[in-house]
Amino acid sequence: MTSTLSRAIAGYPNRFDPGAASELPETLRETIRRRDEVLGPGYTLIYREPVEFVSGHGAHLIDRDGHDYLDAYNNVPCVGHAHPHVAEAVSRQVATVNTNTRYVEESLVAYAERLLATFPDGLGRLSLACSGSEANDLAVRVAKFHTGGTGIIVTRWAYHGITSEVASFSPTLGAGSSLGPNVRVIDPPDPRLAPPGVALAEHMRRQVRGAIDDLERHGFRLAALITDGAYSSDGIFTDPVGYLKDMLEEVHAAGGVYIADEVQAGFARLGETMWGFSRHGALPDIVTMGKPMGNGMPISGVVFRPEVSDEFGRNVRYFNTFGGSSIPVAAGAAVLDVFEEENVRQRVLENGTALRKGLEEITKDSAHVAEVRGSGLYVGVEIVEDRQAGEPDRARAEDVVNDLRDRRVLISGTGPAANVLKIRPPLAFTAADVTRFLETFAEVAKARL
C-alpha cells in the first residue's frame, strides 16, 4: 500500500505504515482493517504500533489493558484529559440547552468579554467557529475583503489548516495539494538561516519585503502575512523574539495585515504569555485560535481589530451554526476558569523550563542532537546524522519516538525533514510528569542519541 502513496503522505512524520500491519496483534490488526474499509486511505495513524486509549486524566492516557501512558504530545486537552471542571460544565450544558448566535446568549457575551480581556487593547472583536481551519479561513477572508489584496505570505513548511483556501497556503500538505499562485513562502525564524552577519530580525524583514515585491511583480497586492506563533510544522522556532515587529512594518507598509495563528502557540503554551505574539511586543491585526480552546470540545475563534473586521461584518453574511453555540462556549469558559484556578501559565513556565533543561542535560554530549529549543511546554529536539554536518536524521528521530512509545511515553515528530522531536504535552503536565519523561528519555537516548 505504501508504494501507491505520494511522497507528501509518506512524508508525514511518525506515520504508521499499513504495510507493516501484519506484525501487529490480531485484534488491533482487525480493527485497523475495518477502519481502512470505512475511512479509506486518507486516515493516517501514528506510531509503528498504533495505540488506543479508553480513558485519561491529567497528562495520562490509559489503554485497554490498563497501562498508563504519559502524554507528552497532545495539545488539545490543554488543562488535562477529561478535566472534571470542563466535563461538569459540558455535562450541565448538554443536559440544559444548546442555542446558537441567532438568539441572545448571555453566556456567549460573557465568554467573549472574558476572552477578549486576555488580549491587548485594540483587539476588540471576537468571531467564533469550530476548528482552527475555519478560523484561519475566516481570518484570510476578512483580510482579503479589508485590504482588497489577495497575496498571502507564509513560512516554507507552514500548516494552517485544511479548508480549500487554507490548504492553498499550507505548504506542509505537500505536492498533492497545490499552493495558490497568490502565495509566497519565506524561511521560518531559524537564526542559522540568516546570511552571515545579518541579524535574524533583518533577515526576516528582508524576506517579507522580497515576498511582497515578488507578489506585486505578479500582480498580487498583499492581503496578509500569516505565521504560526510556534512555527510547529517548520520545526518549532520560538526564540529569539522581537523580529516580528520588523516583519509587521513591511506588511503594513504594503497595505497588508498580519494574522497571528495562535492555534498552536496560544493559551499559554509558550509559558511566558497567554498569546505567543505578546512575547514579541507586537500587535497583530487578526489572531486565530483553536485546538486547546475547549479542551477537546470543537471551538475556535478569531479576534480582530475592529477597523479590520467591521466592514466585512456589515457587508457579508457569516453565520456559523455551531460557532458560539452554548455547549462549546460552556467548554471554553470552563477552560478559562481552570487557567485562573490552577494558575496554568505559571505551571507551564516552570515545568517547561525544567523539561527543557533536563533535555539539554541529557543530550549535551550527543552527536545526534543539533538543538533543544522551544518555550514553555513546546519543545523541539532536532536530530541529525552528525552534530557538525547537521544533516537531518529522520530514521533516528522516528526510532526515538517509537522507543518512547514502547516505554509508554507519547511524543511525535515534525519539521520538513521529520527529524525534530515534537514534545508538546497537555498543559496539565506536572513536575512528576517531567521527571518521568526525562527518566524515560534518558534510557532511550542512551541507545539512540
Add this chain to the structure above:
Amino acid sequence: MTSTLSRAIAGYPNRFDPGAASELPETLRETIRRRDEVLGPGYTLIYREPVEFVSGHGAHLIDRDGHDYLDAYNNVPCVGHAHPHVAEAVSRQVATVNTNTRYVEESLVAYAERLLATFPDGLGRLSLACSGSEANDLAVRVAKFHTGGTGIIVTRWAYHGITSEVASFSPTLGAGSSLGPNVRVIDPPDPRLAPPGVALAEHMRRQVRGAIDDLERHGFRLAALITDGAYSSDGIFTDPVGYLKDMLEEVHAAGGVYIADEVQAGFARLGETMWGFSRHGALPDIVTMGKPMGNGMPISGVVFRPEVSDEFGRNVRYFNTFGGSSIPVAAGAAVLDVFEEENVRQRVLENGTALRKGLEEITKDSAHVAEVRGSGLYVGVEIVEDRQAGEPDRARAEDVVNDLRDRRVLISGTGPAANVLKIRPPLAFTAADVTRFLETFAEVAKARL
C-alpha cells in the same frame, strides 16, 4: 446602523433591526449592546424582539421567565433539545477521554460502519469534520481533485456554507460575497419556472446542460453539481421528485460528480427516507451532512463513492483535529440510537403530514398564500401580495413570523424574497406540538393571511 448595512445583510430573512433596539426591555437592550461591542456588526439576531432561552426539552424552549416556546424552527437539536440519551453519552465521554483519528478508536470505526449502513451500496467511505461548511469544502476539494475540473453548478439562491471556497458558490450570501468565475447558477426545481409544456425533469436537465456548456465556453471543465436536498434557501422545494436522475446524467456525461448536500435534508428530515436523495432514486457521488448529526455537538460528515475519494486520500494529507474525535462521535452514535429506539423517521412522516395538511386547511382560502409545500418536517408557506399575481410579500411573511414569536411559536423566513415561512422543527415534534402549532397559526392567519 441599518443604513450602513449592505442590501445582502439587510436582506436576511427575519433579521433583528438594531435600530429598533430602543423599544426593547432595558436588560435585553443592555445585553445586546454588550454583545455588539464584543461580536461586532456581523452577528445577526432574529425577530423584532430577540429572545434568549435558558433550557429546553423536546421541541420546547424555555426563556428566563419560565415561558414555554414551541420550537418549530431549529433543526440542529433533531431528537429534541437536551435529549437525555445524547446528554448522557456526551457526559460520559467528556468525563472519560477524547482522542483523535491519529489513534485507534473502536467507537469511531463502529460509528462509521453504522452510519454508512444507512446509505445505499456504493457509498462506502466516510470522512468526519466539524461543520457543514467544512464538509462541503472537503467535498468540493475532492471533486476537483478527482475530476480535474473546477466548474461548480448550484441553484440560484443556494447556501452551502461559509468557508472561502464554499462561500464562492453560495449565492444567498449576497453581493458582499462574490461568486467564483467558475460558478454557474440554475433555477431550483420549482415546477412553475419550467417553460410551458416542459416537464420539470426536462427543465432541470436543460439547465444543467446549459450551465456545463457555458462553463466549458469559458474554459472551465465541470467538477461538481451540488444541490441542497430541500432547496432551503431557495424557498424549500421538495416535490415532485425524480428529476435528479436526469440532472445526474448530464453531470456524469460531462465528467463531473454530483454532491448531495444533506445538511438540511438528511437524517430523516423529509420523512420518507433517511436521506433526501433517496426519494429521487438517484445515487450521488458524494454526500455531505452536518447540523442535526450530533444533536448540537459540532460534527459533520462526507460520504464518498470510494472511486471518487481514495485517490485524494492517497495523495493529500487531510487531518481534522476534532472531526472523528471521541466526544462528537459519542454524540453522533447516541443520535443514531434515538433514531432507532424512537422510530424517528416514522414520527416525522406522520406528524409532518398532519402539519402540512393542517396548514393547507387553514390557508386554503387565503389570498396571501400561494403554496404550502414540503415533505416530512420541512414545510414552506409562500406568502404573496395576491394569489393570482404571485408577487412576494416579505413584510407580511415577517409579520406572521413575529406574530407567532409573540405567541411563543418559533419559525423564520427563507427564499430570495424572504417571503416563504420556514417551518422546520426538531424531529422530536409530537402530535400535540402539531396541534399547538396549528391552533396558534390559525389565530395569526386570521389577522394576517
